Amino acid sequence: MAGADLTLDADGIASLRLIRTRAVGPITYFQLLRRFGSAQAALEALPDLARRGGGPPPSVPRMGEIEREMAAVAAKGGHYLLFGRDHYPALLAETETAPPALIVIGNDTLPARPTVAMVGARNASAAAIRFARQLAHDLAERGIVIVSGLARGIDTAAHMGSLAGGTIGVIASGLDIFYPPENEALQREIGTRGLIVSEQPPGTEPHARHFPSRNRVIAGLAQGTVVVEAAPKSGSLITARLAADYGRDVMAVPGSPLDPRAQGCNQLIRDGATLVQSAADIAEALQPFGRNHVAAPASVYATAPQPDDANEADRRAITALLSPSPVAVDELIRQSGIAPASVQMVLLELELAGRLERHAGGRVSLA
Structure with missing residues (x-):
């Protein structure tokens, strides 16, 4: 604390x-x-x-x-x-x-240590759960903190394997909500021996829209993400893609091509993810990143307030280019020919008015 x-x-x-x-x-x-x-x-x-x-x-x-x-x-x-x-x-x-x-x-100094996210299938096989628990244990013994999402299956195994050495549980609800219910004792123990992280206020139930937000925090907290069993289009693959977008290492444990739960991992490896068979593989992949990587948070404050740099003509032009279909902000700037600061200002105004929605990948649409 x-x-x-x-x-x-x-x-x-x-x-x-x-x-x-x-x-x-x-x-x-x-x-x-x-x-x-x-x-x-x-x-x-x-x-x-x-x-x-x-x-x-x-x-x-x-x-x-x-x-x-x-x-x-x-x-x-x-x-x-x-x-x-x-x-x-x-x-x-x-x-x-x-x-x-x-x-x-819990212990808010844990994120300053070397960190690895471990995610995977909720309905994981017994072999994968055993492997994930042992992998997390071996990493924790090397001084690496394990980050995961307290879900059933691989997440639970990762937390249990690393509990003694350092684990961070990122949840999609308020601190006072336990989901899944059977992990209440584990969540309480992580809060005592590790760290529980939430961006939701107390009393918030874990709605579906909160899980992608939780996944971005998992990926953002870690130097690299390891996937142990994941079906195509699963939340674990979303976490892996976010990690790649952040410039972090993506690693995956290979599996049988006959098991649908291994398809996501095998696809990640085919697309360039590091193949992982042991804690040594993960430690080796993280070495170029640097064990003591610490970056001071960049200031979000302007040295002086910026003036309103959008006029009514800009607003009409940008609004006319928007539709219910998401479009990249860069594309709006290119098509409108309006200065990026003015485009961002108009989008900000529309969002605060409840007329704009933001999507992954820097895209926006009319609400």
């Missing part, structure tokens, strides 16, 4: 109110801070930005709501890690969609 934010200062509370605003996701959050210089200034600008986007002002949580959340976090023995502050995980801070606020229980 060395970096614990048990009581947030005024700027921390403003940051929490901003990220808890329904229309504000991580990308929008950082754009607002770069543009207005502080979370409080961004909060004050939200109504005007939404008006220019053609919608009502977004609903900002009242102070009482934030105070109740903070009290619930403290009651569960948790604390906040805010982006740009001490003990926020350096590797995660490098990613474009880093969560502005994490809620954690």
